[in-house]
Amino acid sequence: MTTDTQAAASVDPYAEAASTAPVHFLYGLNPLAKLAAPAPAMLLLVFVRDLATPAAFLLLAYAVIVVGARFTRRLALILLVAVPLGIAAIGFGFALWTDQSQVADTPVVWQLGGWTMHVGAFAIGLATGLRLGAILALALPAGLTTTGPDLARSLVQQLRVPYRIGYTAIAAFRFVPRFGHELEVIRQAHRVRGAHGGRGPFAAAARWAGYVVPLLAGAIRHAERVALAMDARAFGAHPDRTERHLVRWRVRDTVFVLAFWAASAAVFWSTYPWALALI
Incomplete structure (x- = not known):
């Protein structure tokens, strides 16, 4: 790793x-x-x-x-x-x-x-x-x-929050570390290519502007994968789901x-x- x-x-x-x-x-x-x-x-x-x-x-x-x-x-x-x-x-x-x-x-x-x-x-x-x-x-x-998963499971199991809401919120929250990882990969790729080098506020603004498009593209790809995975598991097709971890x-x-x-x-x-x- x-x-x-x-x-x-x-x-x-x-x-x-x-x-x-x-x-x-x-x-x-x-x-x-x-x-x-x-x-x-x-x-x-x-x-x-x-x-x-x-x-x-x-x-x-x-x-x-x-x-x-x-x-x-x-x-x-x-x-x-x-x-x-x-x-x-x-x-x-x-x-x-x-x-x-x-x-x-x-x-x-x-x-x-x-x-x-x-x-x-x-x-x-x-x-x-x-x-x-x-x-x-x-x-x-x-x-x-x-x-996060334990909080979502407790909301669904004890407070009877619909699992469509609980697990969807956790899937959205899962994007945070994913974004952090992808941002670091993008920064490393830019450094390898020598893009937006230099010092000062203008160079920093140019670097951060260069991160926006690939980060959004990665977010869209990740969201599509999550949606396909949830559809493949019939997420939302039944009123409840079997939970492995109680x-x-x-x-x-x-x-x-x-x-x-x-x-x-x-x-x-x-x-x-x-x-x-x-x-």
Whole structure:
């Protein structure tokens, strides 16, 4: 297998989940359980305005991910760099956009001419950043430990979504790594032929413009092959299909959902952000 094929396979949504230690329980849960467990908290976090509630859910999500998922370099970058930087950037941005007249009674951080930054504006910005960061973190357990095929199978098997929709969506999503592989092949072919060489923005624009036509042609060919393969297998001819791989809803899925709901209720009960949210 070439390096390009390996790179494409590394992001293949059809790839089977790698075997993990039993402590990494997230990989063995039904995808719908990992979506249903944080859903109420994610919805209610939209309406909170305090600092403690999103911070508690951020810690809860981090704890679930660290315990239940494999700790890789990518996961470390997401948890330790991307999420904190996103929270800081969003918080600072909302602090700048906050109407300073609403927080005029709070201490002043700095003053530039007629523009003043108050502590209350920073608190509002930080609360907004933490809220969005907590919502993102709560979505990470499902996003980092769920494969595309398992999600489609669970939607079809548990939620009775028509398989024509579920498997067609997965076939369309499969185009992403395919496009990445074909783009790399096209770039290598252009380099071999010495096409669109040089440096600078104009040369880069010429190179990318040269990728468009062959990439579209490859996409059309791939779509035709997929359509022919689905027709050859009588896709859509019957109301249901026999599934070789079953994604079952087990007792552990129910336990995980109920435990997460209980933890979410405990967080909301202890912080009780509703009074502040209604201000």
